[in-house]
Amino acid sequence: xxxxxxxxxxxxxxxxxxxxxxxxxxxxxxxxxxxxxxxxxxxxxxxxxxxxxxxxxxxxxxxxxxxxxxxxxxxxxxxxxxxxxxxxxxxxxxxxxxxxxxxxxxxxxxxxxxxxxxxxxxxxxxxxxxxxxxxxxxxxxxxxxxxxxxxxxxxxxxxxxxxxxxxxxxxxxxxxxxxxxxxxxxxxxxxxxxxxxxxxxxxxxxxxxxxxxxxxxxxxxxxxxxxxxxxxxxxxxxxxxxxxxxxxxxxxxxxxxxxxxxxxxxxxxxxxxxxxxxxxxxxxxxxxxxxxxxxxxxxxxxxxxxxxxxxxxxxxxxxxxxxxxxxxxxxxxxxxxxxx
Numbered sequence: 001x002x003x004x005x006x007x008x009x010x011x012x013x014x015x016x017x018x019x020x021x022x023x024x025x026x027x028x029x030x031x032x033x034x035x036x037x038x039x040x041x042x043x044x045x046x047x048x049x050x051x052x053x054x055x056x057x058x059x060x061x062x063x064x065x066x067x068x069x070x071x072x073x074x075x076x077x078x079x080x081x082x083x084x085x086x087x088x089x090x091x092x093x094x095x096x097x098x099x100x101x102x103x104x105x106x107x108x109x110x111x112x113x114x115x116x117x118x119x120x121x122x123x124x125x126x127x128x129x130x131x132x133x134x135x136x137x138x139x140x141x142x143x144x145x146x147x148x149x150x151x152x153x154x155x156x157x158x159x160x161x162x163x164x165x166x167x168x169x170x171x172x173x174x175x176x177x178x179x180x181x182x183x184x185x186x187x188x189x190x191x192x193x194x195x196x197x198x199x200x201x202x203x204x205x206x207x208x209x210x211x212x213x214x215x216x217x218x219x220x221x222x223x224x225x226x227x228x229x230x231x232x233x234x235x236x237x238x239x240x241x242x243x244x245x246x247x248x249x250x251x252x253x254x255x256x257x258x259x260x261x262x263x264x265x266x267x268x269x270x271x272x273x274x275x276x277x278x279x280x281x282x283x284x285x286x287x288x289x290x291x292x293x294x295x296x297x298x299x300x301x302x303x304x305x306x307x308x309x310x311x312x313x314x315x316x317x318x319x320x321x322x323x324x325x326x327x328x329x330x331x332x333x334x335x336x337x338x339x340x
Contacts, residue, residue: 020051021049021050021051021089021226022050022051022052022090022091022193022194022226023049023050023073023088023089023090023091023194023226023228024048024049024050024087024088024089025046025047025048025049025069025073025086025087025088025089026047026086026087026088026089027045027046027047027085027086027087028043028045028046028047028069028072028083028085028086028087028088029041029043029044029045029046029083029084029085029086030042030043030065030068030069030072030077030081030082030083030084030250031081031082031084032080032081032082033080033082034080041250042065042068042081042250043065043068043069043072043250043251044249044250044251044304045085045086045251045323046065046069046086046247046250046251046252047086047252047323048245048252048255050194050226050227050228051226052193052224052225052226053220053221053224053225053226054226054227054242054243055217055220055226055227055229055240055241055242055243056227056228056229056241056242056243056244056245057229057230057231057236057237057240057241057243057244057245057258058228058229058230058231058245058247059231059232059233059234059237059244059245059246059247059273060232060246060247060248061232061248062232064247064248064249064250065247065249065250066198066199066230066232066247067198067199067230068081068250069230069247070113070196070198070228070230072088073088073095073111073196073228074107074111074113074196075088075095075096075098075103083096090106090110090111090193090194091110091193105139108135108138108139108190108192109139109140109190109192110190110192110193110194111192111193111194111195111196112187112188112190112192112194112195112196113187113195113196113197113198114183114184114187114195114196114197114198114200115183115198115199115200116198116199116200116201116202118176118179118180118182118183119171119176119179121183121186122171122179122182122183123171124170124171124172125170126170127167127168127169127170128155128166128167128169128170128171128174128182129148129151129152129155129166129167129168130148130151131182131186132150132151132154132155132182132185132186132189133147133148133150133151134147135186135189135190136150136151136189136190139190140190148167150189151167151185151189152164152167154185154188154189155167155182155185157185157188157219158181158182158184158185158188158215158219159181159211159215160178160181160182160185161178166178176204176208177204177205177208177211177212180200180201180204180208180212181212181215183200184200184212184215184216184219188219188223188225191223191225192225193225193226194225194226194227194228195220195225195226195227195228196227196228196230197216197227197228197229197230198230199230199231199232200212201213201231201236202231202232202233209236213236213239213240216240217240229241234273234274234277235277237258238258238262241258242257242258243255243256243257243258243329244256244257244258244261246267246269246270246273248269248304248305249304249305250304251304251323251333252323252331252333253267253269253270253305253323253332253333253334254266254267254269254270254331254332254333254334255323255330255331255332256329256330256331257329257330260329260330262274264340265338266326266330266332266334266337266338266339267332267333267334267337267338268287268305268309268310268311268334268338269305269308269309271283271287271338272287272308275287286310287310302316302317302318302319302320303316303317303319303320303321303334303335305334311336311338313335313336315335315336316335316336319335321333321334321335
């Protein structure tokens with residue numbers, strides 16, 4: 001069993017997941033079509049909701065579909081990718097049915113995304129103060145002077161040292177940590193209702209990463225923003241997120257409140273991730289051993305995790321498991337979840 005302290009983000013008002021979701025993804029399917037070969041199914045029926053002021057951590061290995069999910073929500077999937085089913089409902093509006101010009105107004109104003117490469121997002125020819133101010137001007141329709149004041153206040157909010165001087169600085173004059181703070185400021189200057197952080201702290205050193213996470217958590221709470229926090233680091237999710245969703249090959253395989261997940265993971269893949277995180281050789285060997293071999297198990301696996309699962313049985317090769325409730329606020333996609 002894995003034990004962890006109760007995440008600081010939880011409060012005395014009870015789980016925020018009980019509030020109506022700000023954003024709700026229902027049975028989302030995304031495929032990449034390449035001429036001459038079968039389409040690559042990147043997302044296969046992903047569903048979840050995030051309430052106001054809540055942080056949902058999406059955890060999975062590289063190639064699991066995390067960034068594709070982020071781009072699908074923002075409606076910026078690159079070709080040849082295509083949403084082939086499902087809905088993305090933001091505050092009662094289906095984003096998949098919106099016209100491009102309507103979506104353009106939503107992005108930056110109500111929906112924002114923080115990426116892992118801040119220098120790639122910043123214009124090297126403009127001072128950072130003006131870059132933040134331009135976002136506020138465009139989306140809020142305010143004057144230049146007011147936008148510049150908002151940019152200065154945002155630099156203060158993201159704890160940029162000497163913000164008055166940094167307003168005139170160019171991106172190449174900033175450290176990696178400061179550049180990331182500026183990108184966060186650009187994302188939050190319009191007080192969006194929903195923010196996606198796509199591995200935004202992965203390239204930072206541990207100290208700066210801790211500062212950025214603390215800042216994000218503070219701003220999410222103060223602005224009542226909903227956040228999808230995408231990461232490969234399950235340890236970061238443990239101390240930052242309200243809930244955790246584990247994604248594997250385009251499917252959510254487990255979802256639970258953070259403390260409950262770390263105390264009692266119930267999907268074999270969730271146990272494997274935590275075994276690696278715990279640095280316990282015995283646990284890693286138990287959950288990462290080769291899948292059972294049986295001469296009769298020759299049909300293609302229907303459960304996408306069956307080929308790696310140490311608990312695989314015959315049913316896993318003929319019935320695709322659905323994501324189902326197994327306890328209050330807990331879901332799992334497994335015919336034979338782990339019981340303790």
